[in-house]
Amino acid sequence: MSQSYNRGLIEDFGRWKEFSAGMWAWIFHKFTGWMLIGYLFTHIAVLSTAIGAAAGDPAAIQQETDVYTTTIQGLESLFIIRVLEVGLLAVAVFHILNGLRLLMVDLGIGLSAQDKSFYASLVLTGIITIASVPTFMDGVTI
Amino acid sequence: MSTQQEQPQEPESQEAPEDPEMRGTESPQQERLKEKEQGLAQEEAVDESDLEGETVHLKVFRYDPEVEGKQEPRFDDFYVPFEKGMTVLDAVMYARDEFDSSLTFRHSCRQAVCGSDAFFVNGKQQLGCKTQISELKQPVRIEPLPHQEVVKDLVVDMDHFYDQMHAVEPYFQQEELPDGDLEEQRQSRENREKVKMSTRCIWCAACMSSCNIAAGDNEYLGPAAINKAYRFAMDEREDEEIKEHRLRIVEQEHGVWRCQTQFSCTEVCPKDIPLTEHIQELKREAVKKNLKFW
């Protein structure tokens, strides 16, 4: 918007302490959405090693030394990858739970509880993420 | 100083509903009133005597492109003696009348009816005349509405907001009139109930200013205009064709779809209009209409 005196984006976001639940939900949903689409591209790129594996030596597949198997197992043996996976889970769980909240809002259900359902999404995301850490960290050391 | 009174509630209808069912049902309006009463009870609990005899510290935004010393935006401090029931508007009026007659802001009715004095008070869009000083943290920071061009001090350019309001054709449209000269265009009680909240808009632009989508997308109709469209689209006295026409206006790319349900408009509306709820209902109406045509 044209402004003779523009207080600008910096000040908009400088006011983050005054943001309400709905605005935080929007920001987090956006952030998690962008992470997920970014991951989807990366994911397909990594899985593309399957094309090489399928075209390669069938014996390698038997011995689990094909590119696909070695790439994935190699990545999975890295501690940092496991940490990132937990992060991805948190991002996905929040996006799902808040996505459900948004779908409810779109259907006009429970509009007056929209702030509470956002806090619930946050808390549930935290719980589910923490509960999943043992499974995700299984068999890997720093 | 303040001529503030309890706002009279809009009369629900000419005569009180006799039907116990009508009275018994908790309309959204009644629920809101209840919530409000609880809110009021809490507000009254704030001890006003704390402030008795004190001065109120105001930090008021100053800017005037036409005056040399004011071209650089700044905040001026004013210390105003507190009086019971003092509103933000009362306080800035005192500052203007007693300290600096060049302090500029719009106001008229002083009772939340004309919609001229929406300010950005302590980081929130609020009507000056409807906001009690006793409820605010000091210093009270008073700025013009964000996302609108500042003309001078607290005065912002409302043209764009009015353009968006007019874009939804905010007037009753019905070609067919009932027979008989003196016949009225009656609305059913239920239908009146449905549009009631949406009719309360006072064009203050607080909602538009709070919406960060409206800030980014200049073409977005904005909550107030969509609510206006809702007010008429849901009015059963208009023909179906006109309703469709109205839906086509709000379902443009820069209409209802831009709403991201952040609820910021609903939270700032001084008339407690459930704006997000109305926008969402119009989205569903638009989808339904299009599915019908498919």
Next chain:
Amino acid sequence: MAEQYSSFSRGGTGWLLQRITAAFLIVVLAFHFFQLHFVNHAADVTFAGTQARMENVGYFLTMVLFLIAGAFHGLNGVYNALVNQGLEGTQKKVVLAVLSLAGIALIAQGIWVAVAMAGWT
């Protein structure tokens, strides 16, 4: 304003599809995470194991649909976010074209990968 009587307005179709794909994604994404981190550990994934899953036509189709829905939902979401920030005119058209191409490329590559995994090449 474009007058459209018999088809969805652009904004409306996008909005509805965004929600429909969201509803689908909730189920499939939860299933996907569960399948590859809890039922089978991601660390134990082998080509043979992947192939055993992909050979199942139902699973294959679900994954392809998952990909299409995810790509549409994600890229349409990004597009919306940019329009919300006031993107317009030529820039908007360019962004739409780039995102569409990226989506088509992603889906094509993904389907190729899935076919290779299933061993149908």
